[in-house]
Amino acid sequence: MQQDQQAPQRVPVRSSRRRFIFGGAAALGALVVGWGVLPPRQRLHASHPLPLSGDAVALNGWIALGADGSVMLAMPRSEMGQGIHTALPMLVAEELDVPLAAIRLVQAPIDKIYGNIAMLKDGLPFHPDDDGRLKAAASWMVGKVARELGLIITGGSSSVKDGWLPMREAGATARAMLLAAAAKQWQARAADCRTEQGFVIHADGRRLAYGALAHAAVTATPAEVVLKAPQDFKLIGRAQPRRDAAAKVNGSAIFGIDVRPEGMVYAAVRMAPVIGASVAKVEPSAVLKMPGVLQVVDFSAALPARTGAGAGVAVLARSYWQARQAALALPLEWQEGPGASLNSAAIYADMAARLDHEAGHTYYAQGDAEGALQQAGSAAGVKRITAEYRAPFLAHAAMEPINCTAQVRDGKVRLWVPTQSPGFAVQAAAKAAGVADDQVELVVTMLGGGFGRRLDVDMVAQVVAVAKQAGGVPVQMIWSREDDTGHDVYRPAALSRFQAALDGQGRVLGLVCKSASGSVSHQFLARNLGLPAGGPDKTTAEGEFDMQYEFPHQRISHVIVDSAVPLGYWRSVGHSHNAFFKESFIDELAHAAGQDGVSFRRGLLQRHPRHLAVLDAAVARAGAPAAGRAHGVALHQSFGTIVAQVAEVAIEEGQIRVYKVVCAIDCGIAVNPNIIAQQAESAVLFGLSAALYGAITIKDGKVEQSNFHDYPVLRMPQAPVVETLILPSAEHPEGMGEPATPPIAPAVANAVFKLTGKRLRSLPLTL
Template sequence: MIARDAYGALTAAADLQPVWNAGAAAKLSSADIDARLVETLDKDSGHAFYTVGDVDAALQTAHRTIKAEYRAPYLAHAPVEPVNCTVQFKDGTATVWAATQMPTLARRHVAKVLGIDEDKVDMQVPLLGGAFGRRLEIDFITQAAAIAKEAGGRPVQTLWSRTQDTQHDFYRPACLSRFEAGLDADGKLVAWRNTSAGQAIVPQVLTRTFGLPDLHLPYDKTTSEGAFDQPYEWPNARVAHAFVELPVPVGFWRSVGHSHQAFFTECFMDEVAALAGKDPVEFRASLLTQHPKHLAVLRTTAALAGWGKPVVGPKGVRCARGIAMHQAFGSIVAQVAEVSLDPDKGVRVHRVVCVIDCGTAVNPNLIAQQMEGGIIFGLSSALQNEITLCEGQVMQTNFLDFPVVRMSNCPAIEVHIMPGDGHPQGVGEPGVPPVAPAVANALFALTGERRYSLPLDPVGVRLKTPCPLNPANTATTKTCPPST
């Protein structure tokens, strides 16, 4: 049955009492997933995406060494406009109105669902209304086409509620990353080893979207991008990723692997700088002697943010600064975050200074807007967002328990564009990765304690649907007990 309007459809759906088959994810919890990631890194050295020198020998002879382990959770895309599609199938032809990032592919799949040639499908693509990778998927479009096939020629709109989309997304993969670094007697970095573990996106996309077989190859570079492709001049290094198979659907999320690998790498870089007794900016600069553009972005950001000078927040609140620099999609971005910490209200980010070198700046206003949007998007995830599973079910439902930065807690954002003469580079995604480590590093400067897991500030977030294995579940204890 097809409802006359969205309210009728939502009301009818709410009255249904379906019995769901959890499939391969039945009984799977966030604790189980974390255990799988740990087990993988305990046994698997991963596929090396970058090696230089002899890192094992350098670690053995290092004057001082340090180890750390970082975690990032699954994340939903949570676009402000929920996914939707309208299809009319009449007289052997179809018209599709869909905000999609893949119109050609969507056209092909609609034709297949309806049993018609592709040239019989007219794709009308309005503005996306936010996507962040969610509309690279075409599940909601093929669903709309299948329903329209039974509508007798009438146009049919398919609209997912935010809860439906949050609980049936293609998530940013959860990831675990281990580091080990060595310093010589003068505090110079001599060794850097990093191995992460998590699911690979590309094999899933190739299988579900293009129908290609999953060959289980461990060579998806998006798993390790942001870790192996950075400009730091490590004298001895090995950067690798171990592929983990899990029954959780994953997909491309704004800045993809960079989104969490930047948090891991830039936080550990700060940690190594602290062990060396060096200023975080100067320690990074010592590893960028052959990369003048990166060094210029780093030093410009520090200068504009007032690095090294006292920082005081509104009404005299004690604040601290943290810095992070990251290259993604051809652009170099550095950010400084000014952060305070309230025992009751949690982390507050007051100011973010952002500098980008994206080659030739074709549209400076658009570049600034993309940086601002990326910072807010990345900050939402850095502070409070995570997707958790209990008995195979996603616990989060809406912005109540998957919150975004609002006007009331949005920091002042300053964007500066470096003059460049190279080819224009990406600006839609590079603003996201540096903000989480910049905030985390500021929290260390403020408190002297490291935070090794995202989100950084789960204060005040309570699950709307508590885990049945732990009814008192809150954001600070979101993982279920391991399944038995």
């Protein structure tokens, strides 16, 4: 957390053999045995003490209270621009009845109560409309598995969703303990007392500050703990300013690249340009006499297979510039393996061939889709529509390049890292250094963009392997933009084929969708947990199998094509491309039916009033497009949140120009509308960069792109106005970091069709 960036704390860890469902597919194994008769693990009291300071006392595993009334909150989620260091404290401040400004964040120890349960439960491959016993039983079991594993992960748009109950319960419990302590001191009934802005107030006007009650509250036993009803919320649902905004503006915020432990040296890397290559020969003597150069270290052995960080060496120097220049000058020879034959065209051809000959795994089926299509083939007045869509590999391109700082000395590791997965970072560091997990001290800094890239910890293993040979000094490793672009874990390339039949009235008789791509989850599990790949992976087909259009006959399946290219979680994962495929095809069907896209969608959502409301809100707010422009529409649900977008698009000098995007959202209870709007804007611009420009291509085993000149992102003059509408809701809060990314590509493509009559079925969108 911001207050403790420079002073690493010891993070206690208990090693365990881990088995879990991630992305909807994994064998639970022996971990499940016996759990059916055990109660779910509680999430209020930790096994490890909070890192307290001064006279503060812990009231539970989340909250500690100082004599001055300050509240320390254990923060297990990483701040990477999504505002959770504001939204999550709001949950506690609401239930504890303290000013938001009174809460100070401390880094949570690695303890099971902070594990992300919502993210793992969301990985179950069920359709959103499923409400049967199997789904309920699977959700219950995965929840128990998740509580036992306690994986501390920031991802899957799950931070607020996961924290909604445990963090409110922690605040409400602490508040009840303070009420009980005050009532005992006054020899009064707790029912005659209330709380307000950090005080307990008796009905007769007496009041005590929380700080004065802190020590007494530790042993107090409240009669009951009651969460506030939504109508009583004073903070939740009201826009609050970002708590981290000032530090980011004035430069005091500490990101990974800002860490400066005493005696630190810098490391620059040279990594194999060909996927899967190894170091054949290196001549350190050629650079050791260059200014500031200290050492050359081969880190290849520390890395698991198919990471972003390929085999290679690091050059240590007094400054990063010295290290970088020496790394570029270092004579290196590489041993190229089978990866040298990789090419984008061949990868797509392989996926196409697999779609031709393999059935794949069926994620959702209703009725008899194939039978409906066959019968329609001979019927008069029936139209048969087919289309194939394509999406490329994508890099994350976070503004803060990959970096990590480590010190290995006296059998211990000190680690400063911007990470989305602290537990994995600790394990990777311990393994690379050859020490026990509990000998790793960790500081999680702010992240200058995560987007899923920092769920992986290849950079941690890399720098610890280097620091182990650096004589005990801290080493800060920084990747260049070229390193980052060429050694990412990429969003998978994908192909998707659709078939549908329409009757004479424009009704869909049947729909079949089959897609192909690599599996992110298979690779992630192997890299980070050593689990063998196997089984279906929900992320490959999400956005297609879980659509809520009411087709009477449909079948959605996917073929996993093992990828030699390293794959990783990218913002909105499979939804990022499957929404483009699905929403583009829906528009194609609407056109074939002689209907506009909005009316056609409305006809398919008669049993989904929330989706209809979101769609109608976006269209109504968008109004009519300006002269020479067109509106494209897309509707998509991901991470529990429903988003409709209307993109206002023009064609200027042969280029696609997006002027405005209206984004309507139903994300359940809006904890902080201000942050939700910011997230929607961010997600739209992130998705638009990919829609218009994003493509990683492979030639002879090498990534062809290297920097923003050939992997461009949206620039400020190109950014559209984004208008966000948040629909009122009483439902449980859902994800918000990612759901506004998937609809933007199809919304733009559908607008382009109106302007040009040309269907764009491949990303990025080019005329």
